[in-house]
Amino acid sequence: xxxxxxxxxxxxxxxxxxxxxxxxxxxxxxxxxxxxxxxxxxxxxxxxxxxxxxxxxxxxxxxxxxxxxxxxxxxxxxxxxxxxxxxxxxxxxxxxxxxxxxxxxxxxxxxxxxxxxxxxxxxxxxxxxxxxxxxxxxxxxxxxxxxxxxxxxxxxxxxxxxxxxxxxxxxxxxxxxxxxxxxxxxxxxxxxxxxxxxxxxxxxxxxxxxxxxxxxxxxxxxxxxxxxxxxxxx
Numbered sequence: 386x387x388x389x390x391x392x393x394x395x396x397x398x399x400x401x402x403x404x405x406x407x408x409x410x411x412x413x414x415x416x417x418x419x420x421x422x423x424x425x426x427x428x429x430x431x432x433x434x435x436x437x438x439x440x441x442x443x444x445x446x447x448x449x450x451x452x453x454x455x456x457x458x459x460x461x462x463x464x465x466x467x468x469x470x471x472x473x474x475x476x477x478x479x480x481x482x483x484x485x486x487x488x489x490x491x492x493x494x495x496x497x498x499x500x501x502x503x504x505x506x507x508x509x510x511x512x513x514x515x516x517x518x519x520x521x522x523x524x525x526x527x528x529x530x531x532x533x534x535x536x537x538x539x540x541x542x543x544x545x546x547x548x549x550x551x552x553x554x555x556x557x558x559x560x561x562x563x564x565x566x567x568x569x570x571x572x573x574x575x576x577x578x579x580x581x582x583x584x585x586x587x588x589x590x591x592x593x594x595x596x597x598x599x600x601x602x603x604x605x606x607x608x609x610x611x612x613x614x615x616x617x618x619x
Contacts, residue, residue, distance in 0.1 A: 397450030407606030447471035503531025568597035
């Protein structure tokens with residue numbers, strides 16, 4: 386019997402382990418899976434250090450959205466420990482000035498005591514494909530994740546995202562089997578940006594999931610798990 390992979394999964398902003406629910410289930414036969422804690426620290430290096438401190442000596446690593454920024458920082462800190470890397474619906478470039486301003490406005494709103502909703506109905510169209518907006522189970526899970534992360538952790542996460550180092554120049558040094566996976570209709574981080582990142586990574590395989598937004602692990606769980614299985618077999 387082949388030995389199981391150790392696999393560490395890192396969720397996105399306002400996401401919990403439930404982001405990876407279906408992959409944890411689907412890949413449990415080939416991987417011992419843990420989910421990194423990205424809620425306690427307010428800088429990217431500190432978040433990465435905490436997850437590394439709790440990870441096995443060598444492991445496969447996957448992150449989605451904010452989780453993608455975190456896994457790149459982990460790769461920068463400890464490349465020798467990471468056997469496989471997956472970056473999903475994320476990027477290695479800086480926020481646009483507009484994105485940065487949105488973060489600052491959001492932080493200000495929450496700090497001023499505005500009721501913390503996390504994810505609202507008005508935000509859903511940029512998170513998931515239009516065809517899924519009436520999927521009440523999916524929508525309820527997204528709301529619940531944000532509620533579980535809560536206001537204080539959200540503020541820490543946004544501060545970490547604002548101050549993150551741009552890691553574009555480190556992409557060329559990645560040598561482990563790498564998967565870059567994008568939702569074809571991701572409005573938050575367009576697939577084109579993700580394709581450009583994949584080109585910079587010598588070992589990257591790029592895949593795009595059609596009719597899918599920013600959360601492929603939840604929107605298209607079977608396809609996402611299938612691509613992750615292929616990636617772990619590389």
